[in-house]
Amino acid sequence: MPKLGMEPIRRDALVAATIHEIGTKGSLDVTVGQIARRAGVSPALAHHYFGTKEAIFLSAMRHIMSIYAGEVRAALAGAETPRARVEAIVRASFAPSNFRREVIASWLMFYLSAQTVPEAARLLAVYKGRLASNLRHSLRPLLGPHATEAAEGIAAMIDGLYIRQGLAPGAQDAGNAANLVLDYIGRLVEARP
Amino acid sequence: MPKLGMEPIRRDALVAATIHEIGTKGSLDVTVGQIARRAGVSPALAHHYFGTKEAIFLSAMRHIMSIYAGEVRAALAGAETPRARVEAIVRASFAPSNFRREVIASWLMFYLSAQTVPEAARLLAVYKGRLASNLRHSLRPLLGPHATEAAEGIAAMIDGLYIRQGLAPGAQDAGNAANLVLDYIGRLVEARP
Amino acid sequence: MPKLGMEPIRRDALVAATIHEIGTKGSLDVTVGQIARRAGVSPALAHHYFGTKEAIFLSAMRHIMSIYAGEVRAALAGAETPRARVEAIVRASFAPSNFRREVIASWLMFYLSAQTVPEAARLLAVYKGRLASNLRHSLRPLLGPHATEAAEGIAAMIDGLYIRQGLAPGAQDAGNAANLVLDYIGRLVEARP
Amino acid sequence: MPKLGMEPIRRDALVAATIHEIGTKGSLDVTVGQIARRAGVSPALAHHYFGTKEAIFLSAMRHIMSIYAGEVRAALAGAETPRARVEAIVRASFAPSNFRREVIASWLMFYLSAQTVPEAARLLAVYKGRLASNLRHSLRPLLGPHATEAAEGIAAMIDGLYIRQGLAPGAQDAGNAANLVLDYIGRLVEARP
């Protein structure tokens, strides 16, 4: 009987290597060879398990998204009021597992590849739809008809902080970033005289 | 007037072609051949004038930045109060000459290339520094010590709206985007009870 | 009876799969993986039993030739006159077990591989020699010194009908093909005024 | 001004190199690199002028067919009677420019590639249609309703002699081959008692 069960191990290693390489390079110009080398395997094996480079990238994208989704789910679990829910979503976005430079860089790369790769576009649309819907749903009780545009503003600010984190030189402070959004939410929600 | 040489004409055409191609493709995967073809010249000529592909990209980046800078300068010219200045900067960011899909896509590509190309990083840093300084300077009289973080929030939201415009399917409304930022500024500036 | 080992079963399955795949693709561009998959085994097993891809092909070639040889032998068994012998050989060439598209395609592929693979060339030479000698031998009593060239003409026509059957789109009629050759033989044999 | 007019020269050289390499190898397993090397250029240039390997092959196929067509046209020019026309077609098929080993090997390779490449199939169908129609047309006055099947027999014999010339070891005699077909035609045409 042959050696067994390597597939999930290799797949995970290759996905991790992909994220690492994209994060390091800060660009999508990553070769299968580089990914494979970092994962400690041959380029041929990468193709053996994934078929194409695009499939590797998509797997990495799904991995990142599932981490994010888990973070959001966990954060929402303990949130009872609408406002707490909004804040939970924001905090999840800046959780350490998400807000690492390499993860964010990958995020942005997938944003980019969605321009070209239909499946990437689909995945991204799902994520964006879910985020917007989550935000709107929680904001509605607080802001009524203004919930939609508030959700847009919040999502935009999050994306902006992401791009600055992912592409700017020098790591930034996740807490600080989260606070900026939370402050914005405070201003949106709290009645003005 | 002396008869103009072809050089500036060709350079401009190539820069315009670069922006167009990046905007169309939505990615940095643009070849010198594509750029040259769109500009109606041979790839060899592109190299003749620019030396390298990177130099073509940098020229395009400078072009976009100078348009943006002009727009900001013009907007600031008519602004008398601090708040008007802040709003002018924002409006300039969403002026039609900037907030076109292809221009924004190029913007983001340059953001990306700053990861790899030192000169691009330098240019981007200059721009960001100027934007932040402009915002801070105008916000200071209104927000005092909170000006810095307010400037960060505003800049982040602008970037976020840009990325959504540049990479999302379906053109968006510049006016709507500007209003989101202006509303945010309003909430920042207006005193809360 | 001893329990049969798996070896002959696997070998047969792989040979059959090889012929099937070549016939389906209509080309020699068949991978060991495809052959193994059709045979329901792993590519590694194919190598285990045959050593190399070339050996698999040669086995398939031998298989086809032995079927052909059996068909000829059977046909000759009932033939008593020289002319009946010639016709038996022709009929065997167009017997259903030979004149199937996939078998003929394989035939031609082996013709091809004889260009490169010495052992294939040897096998093919044996077959051609036997066919020619069979034909000549039977034609001699009828045509005397012209037997050799008549045998050449007949063999060529058979090959030509094969290539048209094996490589032309749309299955053809074996009976019709056989009749063409038989008619030719009639014209060769029957005295002209 | 650049060096000019190389394109047709290179294209011709590459087509010739393709035929040569296929003829030498006796198989379609010819790489672009080999073709380019024989043509004295880089593989990249071959792609520059032809785009794909398939396109190179198709060009070579068209080249061979046009030579053949020219040969037939020339032979038919001097033929006045139906029988002379039939014989002219046959002689053209065995003219020295066609019946060279490398040309015939290429012929057969294209026969093969027609299995896979639609455009090759189309070209081959055109050739076969023209040949059959030429033969039928000339045979009709001589054989009436039997013309069709006679044409089939003749075409098959020609193909058979081709495959033997193209794939058999040791060059054969074109004159001998032609005579076999001419003799066959004689037997088809001349009345039997």
Add this chain to the structure above:
DNA sequence: AATGAATGAGGATTCATTCAT
């Protein structure tokens, strides 16, 4: 000023084959 000609370097992908279990 401009370009056709040409290529070296590199990258995705395929595949026969080997090996440890």
Add this chain to the structure above:
DNA sequence: GATGAATGAATCCTCATTCAT
């Protein structure tokens, strides 16, 4: 007996870049 794991070698193709004219 059988196979999953793994890879080296090869192939097509792309592209920035150079050069002679």
